[in-house]
Amino acid sequence: MTPLPPNLRETWLPVALSRHLRARPIARMAAGVPIVLFRGRDGIGALRDRCPHRNHPLSRGRVRDGALQCPYHGWRFSAGGACVETPGIALDPARAGALGAEPVGVVERHGAIFVRVAGDDGGFALPPLLGDPDNDHFWWAQGRWRGRALDAIENVLDPFHTNFIHDGFIRRAERRMPVTMRVDARAHDIAVTIEQDRPDYGLMSRALESGGRTGSVTHYYPPATIQARWQGAERLTLCVTAFFTPEAPDRFRPFACFTTPKGLAPAWLKQAAIRAFLAPVVRQDRIALERQLATIERFGGPRFVQGPGDFLGPRVARLWAGETIAPAQEGPFAVEL
Ligand code: FES
Ligand SMILES: [Fe+2]
Structure with a gap:
């Protein structure tokens, strides 16, 4: 089967409807990349569905105190992917940056959640009429x-x-x-x-x-x-x-x-x-x-x-x-x- 063209990774793609993302995280694939979506304290999170620690799927976890918790050792990640807790041992803030999960671009608009797996957060656009209040x-x-x-x-x-x-x-x-x-x-x-x-x-x-x-x-x-x-x-x-x-x-x-x-x-x-x-x-x-x-x-x-x-x-x-x-x-x- 012909592989997906690489430009799709830089495309904003809807992966779920807003009403389907509630307390539990959900797993999705976008342009060949596994993603976990969740609602954290600091907004909606979209991360590559891989815990940076030992690569357990994060989508198997749950949201605790506003951050997504990996079920394997309990590390918690903010919506932006930062590691905020490593249970059982103090997290040195100077090292926390290196322990983060990989975020992907995410936008929630007009009742749907869009992700972009590569590139920055910019360039989000929708066709005319979508979401038009009239x-x-x-x-x-x-x-x-x-x-x-x-x-x-x-x-x-x-x-x-x-x-x-x-x-x-x-x-x-x-x-x-x-x-x-x-x-x-x-x-x-x-x-x-x-x-x-x-x-x-x-x-x-x-x-x-x-x-x-x-x-x-x-x-x-x-x-x-x-x-x-x-x-x-x-x-x-x-x-x-x-x-x-x-x-x-x-x-x-x-x-x-x-x-x-x-x-x-x-x-x-x-x-x-x-x-x-x-x-x-x-x-x-x-x-x-x-x-x-x-x-x-x-x-x-x-x-x-x-x-x-x-x-x-x-x-x-x-x-x-x-x-x-x-x-x-x-x-x-x-x-x-
Ligand atoms: S694999 Fe996720 S906390 Fe260890
Ligand atoms: Fe048709």
């Missing part, structure tokens, strides 16, 4: 998926699978609609716009898009974030910001934040409706990505051809690996979805 938001954490994060990203950018894998839910295999597609590539990101004058023929559009549809834009913010916006006749209907946090080359954790304009319906009702309609769609993608990974593994690696509808071609893989691409505006392409 809209309602809710997060949906999907647990751990078997698959390649890059394939999941391509799946979200690619509308052609929706007629097949999601037949009846998003679009339909046997009843297509003419739409136009455009691609806007910039050096560091890429977007696909679909223009249409009606909602899709699938069940989900019928139920959630009573106000019609004029188009949708799916924007890839490399390496691990996608934001899709559906535009109604008058305003935004729905915006989904999806993060695909790679744990290892063959598994990842998707996190999605759903943004809807305030006022259409109560936030709880929108959340319930979106979850009900999307649950089967998410399951369909999850199975497809698992099967795709299994096939890639059986043949010893991926081998893809670019079809006529693969407008983004190899550019997604290049952006994923931290490369730049040539700016271009392409289309409109006439397709049937």
Whole structure:
């Protein structure tokens, strides 16, 4: 399996929702690095999940007096990783600096916890609309998926699978609609716009898009974030910001934040409706990505051809690996979805 590109270690990646981190520390993987998260006296802590003393996993410990305690010999570490106690023997403050655990960058924002395993604490940025106070938001954490994060990203950018894998839910295999597609590539990101004058023929559009549809834009913010916006006749209907946090080359954790304009319906009702309609769609993608990974593994690696509808071609893989691409505006392409 191709290793994860090194740029992912310098990327801010969500690893947990705020509501899931309570008194107990939790173990996570981000870009191949084991992490422990905990709430300490001096804020949220994210450390490499390895006690510096004898390398016991810190995630097996617990928070005591505001610091994470390793269960092996009881050393305690602050949220910043400093060793604050070595039970049974006095800790010489002059030596404490050399006994610390390894912190990683951590930011808690809009209900999610993001880490960056290499580099400093700077450069944290989120796509537009996420957390915007004029809209309602809710997060949906999907647990751990078997698959390649890059394939999941391509799946979200690619509308052609929706007629097949999601037949009846998003679009339909046997009843297509003419739409136009455009691609806007910039050096560091890429977007696909679909223009249409009606909602899709699938069940989900019928139920959630009573106000019609004029188009949708799916924007890839490399390496691990996608934001899709559906535009109604008058305003935004729905915006989904999806993060695909790679744990290892063959598994990842998707996190999605759903943004809807305030006022259409109560936030709880929108959340319930979106979850009900999307649950089967998410399951369909999850199975497809698992099967795709299994096939890639059986043949010893991926081998893809670019079809006529693969407008983004190899550019997604290049952006994923931290490369730049040539700016271009392409289309409109006439397709049937
Ligand atoms: S291994 Fe953690 S305190 Fe000794
Ligand atoms: Fe899908």
